[in-house]
Amino acid sequence: MTNTENDTRAEDALTPENVAAEADATTPTTGENDEVAKLAEQVAALQQDLLYSRAETQNVRRRGEKEVADAHAYAATKFARDILSVADNLGRALAALSEEQRADEGIKPLVTGLEATERELLSVFERNGIxxxxxxxxxxxxxxxxxxxxxxxxxxxxxxxxxxxxxxxxxxxxxxxxxxxxxxxx
Missing domain, CATH: 2.30.22.10 (Head domain of nucleotide exchange factor GrpE)
Structure with missing residues (x-):
């Protein structure tokens, strides 16, 4: 086929009668228009539902991740509250010792042990963010x-x-x- 034949066929395809016939063939009737509009509304509603579902899924995932992170970070909260009274009593025991008692050679190893225990307890608190x-x-x-x-x-x-x-x-x-x-x- 030559270029002139292609041009002629293209000109034939673009005649007003051909364009009108094609438009009539692709243009839906009034009943079809209503059905297309309903389907378009349904598609839009389904797309909106899909977006909401995706957003809700993402929110649930984020909430779950935060709860897991909080559980890891604060798992020892109850134990930490319970151990605070031990720290208080240890501090009171050390505060109750007078200088004479601290200097007494018989009690000195006990005092040294209590002080070492208190230092270790405070170190454990520090390592755990307390x-x-x-x-x-x-x-x-x-x-x-x-x-x-x-x-x-x-x-x-x-x-x-x-x-x-x-x-x-x-x-x-x-x-x-x-x-x-x-x-x-x-």
Missing amino acids: TRIAAIGLPLDPNQHQAMLEIPSDQTPGTIVQEMQAGYMMKDRLLRPAMVAVAKAG
Whole structure:
């Protein structure tokens, strides 16, 4: 076939009668228009449902990943709370010893052992993200401190002047609030 034959056939295909006949053949009737519109609506609704389902699946996956991460990070929370009383009692035992008792050769090995145990316990706390809450001299923070009483003081009212029990955090969560006494106004 030559170029002139191709041009002639293309011209024949583009006659107004051929174009109108093709348009009539591809143009749906009114009944078909309604059906096409309904199908288009159904397709749009199904696409929207698919998007919502994908988003919900992604949210569930993210929530699950966060819960697993939190479970790993805070699995020992109950145990850590229980062991805090051991740390408190060990600290009280060491604080109760007088200088004469510490110097006594008969008790000295016991004191050395208690001090080593306390250091090891604090080291374990540090390795597991358990930190002591600062209190003395700071303003009362109800998220970390529990005010037990007010004491007349020359400090600014609301400032912590005494710590009765140490508070601890595990990473960014409160294990136990510090029990404190705050300065009283006037």
